[in-house]
Amino acid sequence: MRWTLVALAVLGASVRQTLAQCFTKEDRVTILGANQELHEVVDFGLELYKELEFGPATSFLAYGRNLFFSPYSIWSALILAYFGSGGNTEAELQTALGVTHKIDTLTKLRALELTYDLRRYTGSNYTFNLANRIYVDNDSSVRDCIKNILFKECREVSFKNTVKAAKDINDFVAETTQGRIPRLLQESDLRDAKMVLVNAAFFKGTWSSRFLSEDTFLAPFRTGPFLSFEEGTGTPLQDGVMVSMMNQTGVFKHGESRDLRAQLLELPYQGGAMSMFLLLPEEEGPTGFAKTAESLSSAALAKAMNSTKATVVNVQLPRFNMSVELMDELEPTLQNLGLRDMFDGDHANFTAFTSLPGLSVTKSVHKAFILVNEEGAEAAAATSLGINIRTRPKTPVKFVCDRPFIFFIYDNDTKNILFFGVLRNPAEIQGP
Template identity: 30%
Template sequence: MIMTQTRFWRFLLTVCGPFLIRIHSSSLLADSNDRFALDLYQTICSSYEENIIFSPVGARLVLGMVQMGAKGKAQHQIRRALRLQEDSVGEEFSALKSFLSAIPPQKQEFTFNLANALYLQEGFLVKEQYLHSNEAFFQSAVKLVDFQDAKSCAEAISTWVENKTDGKIKNMFSAEDFGPLTRLVLVNAIYFKGDWIQKFRKEETQLMDFTIKDGSITKVPMMRMQLRTKLGYFTHSQMTYQVVELPYEGNEFSLILLLPAEDIAIEKVEKILSVDQIQGWIREMQEEHVEISLPRFQIEQKLDFKEVFKALNITEIFNGGCDLSGITDSSDLYVSQITQKIAFVINEDGSEAAAATGGQVPVIMSLDSKQFVANRPFLFILKNNPTESILFMGRVTNPEAQKMRGRDMDSL
């Protein structure tokens, strides 16, 4: 039987249609998530001078929770910022659910805890459909509280976040964060812990010079090892930089490090970053024997996304009278605050200070190994390999801005 091209595609969609559409949706979601990540990164960089850490996936989740109840201009602004197509309203929720289910919360090799919640002022009657949809797509809690009792609210929300992140994120809010005009607070907390495939040997860590952004030099604990991993040298707009990949056990997550050449300020590289470039790094990096020097560092950061989102033209949801009628029929509801707090640690074992399991992997020695020496500001991306999506993104301009827990400089 001769099958025409049109009949062939009809046949293929009949047999494999849902599978093809699901892959297409997931890939579009990962791509839009990464573009949203770059938008967020460049916006945040303009407001923060030093170390940065944030999760674009977390930010996307809280916006998705609002979008599910938003109508009109409020919904349009969110969808535009999230890089979603206007003719696919609703499809992204199913794609997002599939995306999240592809990242298991825990395996022997890693832990990935994500907590979402909406806290509303008592007196608002929340629609049942909204409650069910949030639980189904975001596994999020919707809770009614009295923001007039700011201290109790701060304690309740902070305790909930602490429990959801294995006690790693504490004191997320204080009484000063809430006031008589607080109506709706969105909370997102994320905790990741993973060990490197090949750990740094602690006895190799030494104090070394690190040139911070203003040109001054500070001493930092610098971890060192040699391993075989992906490395690339790239040039864009007459700027040269190195990119290296550090995989975690299980190969589901990797840390990508970008280090500009010594004469290139990190701000210049940040301005020209694009999703196409990042995807190009992944394709073009080659396996090499690499001698890596990386500072041990910790970033614990609480970000107020309200101003960040406003800079991305998401303004309607923060104004009284915005249309959140999918959440409640009240016209007085608006978003008062969107907050994300992340604790992120890089040490010899991996991410987060934890007891090492198993023995050390022998160090690979090579006379012709390449060098990657992060002794100046660098950018990092923690990505999930199966979904090819950015989970965390940030930069380190001063590793000593926040002291490490446990082993510190005095122990070296």
């Protein structure tokens, strides 16, 4: 079984189709034939990842911390803030999020919403829930056209009653994430709040070809550049954290990228619409990992993914679950990406929401959880890839994730990174 999910709360805004005049004279949304590729999310997500990895406010690499978040969730929440923004706040959001026009962006979001609804109703092989909501204080006087456009997402609450408001928000997140994130906000987070934006996402999928539990074995995860063994004993000479290493040999899409200085492997989920990709730096140790991380770009990643070939691969992947919270780190990270005005009460401009002065983002929280085990991982099936291992025997390529690696869950149809993570500290994971 394979689970991932995430939730985000910031102040902002949301979207929904209607004919009110908020963005143009006639805010019509026509989703038929709309472009649903989300390359802008990939660009935003990779820049966000590198800021979290190397930025002075976070330095996940320097501190040896695991990382897991949803670029799509954070991007979606900020898009909602974008719909309510104006002036320089709007310009900063446009630049950071890679968008240019509110109606075009609204159209794309509604088309994506329909796509995921159709997949869900037609019995897709995975579960993916995404929900946005804006909780607005009763006294905020939100513009009627915003209420109409965002009728699905807008909820009026009394932030004077922080206990009830927090319960409403946490219940919404818990329902969307099927209980994996039961509490996103504390009552204290809502003091003096006027508007809170919440985005929650949940994913569950099964590998196309599952790992067998009887093939899982204990193995050391090498946090240092090298880990040597006593000859013939399999006993590590250096101390290492032992992990449950899943293991299988099959036909997988695999490649080596000079641009990224890493090996790349695709593990599709049943149905083929979603995949997990693994990036294993070619050079061991923090320096080699940093070279791969610094090289990440949408162009380099797309080139590497398009260059993979069906190959016989022995895959060894730790069984793990991971929970990561971005609270104090998120605001300075977003500011370093150019989103400054929205956090500044003197400069934030959310006049598309309301004429109420002084509205700004005062709290941002992102929580994410992931579980990976034998049922939720695999690679491209030999049959679908047209390769017969028995009639064309090959020495398998070794893809052994016994040292820090990058992973991300990718929507193959919309070209979108839903979730992104780094496993480098085995002491902070639990084998499910």
